[in-house]
């Protein structure tokens with residue numbers, strides 16, 4: 001009998017199974033598909049969050065949780081050779097190849113005089129911008145984040161930065177960007193991260209069964225189409241399917257992402273304004289078939305809602321045109337939707353944190369963000385009274401990357417030609 005059965009091998013199940021197995025427990029990881037990480041984890045944007053996206057919110061909860069996630073990343077994953085993030089005076093990547101890329105993510109906060117911000121919203125928005133600025137500055141001065149306080153810098157819109165951005169063909173009108181803050185967010189190399197976690201899981205003796213569609217999950221037993229399995233504990237991390245398997249109330253949402261090739265820019269930014277639906281972000285990805293842009297916004301639909309995809313795509317292209325002030329007709333653009341599962345709690349409209357729920361039956365583990373998988377795994381171990389092991393096993397080669405689904409943006413960008421954005 002295994003110590004744990006983990007249902008669902010997206011990033012949540014994979015990270016949880018890996019850390020439990022590395023910490024000396026025996027784990028059976030069951031996945032419905034023939035490859036792991038083929039659902040939400042394949043659809044995400046590749047943005048590794050360090051807290052800056054939530055710095056302007058009235059509550060500092062999400063911001064602090066993402067900073068705590070960095071602590072967990074350093075403490076429990078720092079000995080993986082490909083974990084290339086290093087903290088010193090600032091947070092940097094040690095070399096170019098590894099789990100994270102080294103390109104910074106800039107936050108452009110709309111000026112209160114921007115026409116998007118109505119007169120009555122101006123004081124609110126000024127306050128939010130100041131809050132973001134203050135929180136990011138705390139990182140420089142106060143050690144409330146333990147050893148990681150210098151991780152995010154805040155800079156004014158200086159002539160140097162302006163020159164540096166315009167040299168890179170970034171045409172954002174300085175008149176509409178009130179404040180520019182430089183964060184330590186960056187992009188993931190998801191393939192590399194997931195291959196290392198899977199490699200570690202298997203090297204430590206973990207067992208993975210793919211094509212295992214779990215239909216029942218109790219506190220100590222699980223059934224798929226072939227067998228029934230028993231374990232001391234069951235963890236359900238089946239993403240969109242958590243509600244069906246456990247009765248925990250979830251909402252499943254979808255949000256569009258636009259792949260643009262060739263890339264519009266070679267760096268990352270988030271355009272922040274008072275109406276969250278008007279925010280906009282750009283992640284640059286570079287792959288073996290060239291660079292491409294991955295553009296997102298905070299527009300969410302219910303997963304079952306019928307959406308006019310052509311209209312959504314057109315709106316995103318228009319927005320990109322407005323923000324970049326460039327003609328996209330020389331680019332190809334392809335739209336897809338990413339899926340996100342959230343816990344329904346206390347009437348909060350959205351939540352951006354990880355959840356570990358022990359409702360009497362199987363324990364539910366949802367990451368909220370792929371970025372939070374590190375803290376999720378560490379805290380699942382602690383939930384069961386297990387002290388997670390800090391050292392990674394020595395790993396041979398690249399790991400079983402054929403068992404891992406390619407990201408949706410990689411697959412779509414590989415299939416795209418550079419002809420027309422329409």
Ligand SMILES: Cc1cc2nc3c(=O)[nH]c(=O)nc-3n(C[C@H](O)[C@H](O)[C@H](O)COP(=O)(O)OP(=O)(O)OC[C@H]3O[C@@H](n4cnc5c(N)ncnc54)[C@H](O)[C@@H]3O)c2cc1C
Pocket residue numbers: 007008009010011012013030031032033036037038039040041042043044045046047048049212213214215237238239240241253254255256257296337338339340341365366367368369370371372
């Ligand atoms: C548009 C969009 C962009 C995003 N971008 C980012 C980003 O840039 N950075 C970031 O940090 N986060 C991002 N996220 C959030 C991130 O994608 C998710 O939080 C994360 O991938 C969820 O991982 P998961 O393991 O819970 O789910 P999943 O990856 O969906 O994994 C669940 C697994 O369970 C399996 N499963 C389901 N049912 C069963 C069953 N009955 N039996 C066995 N297995 C089963 C599935 O096949 C799947 O493999 C984004 C979300 C959206 C919507």
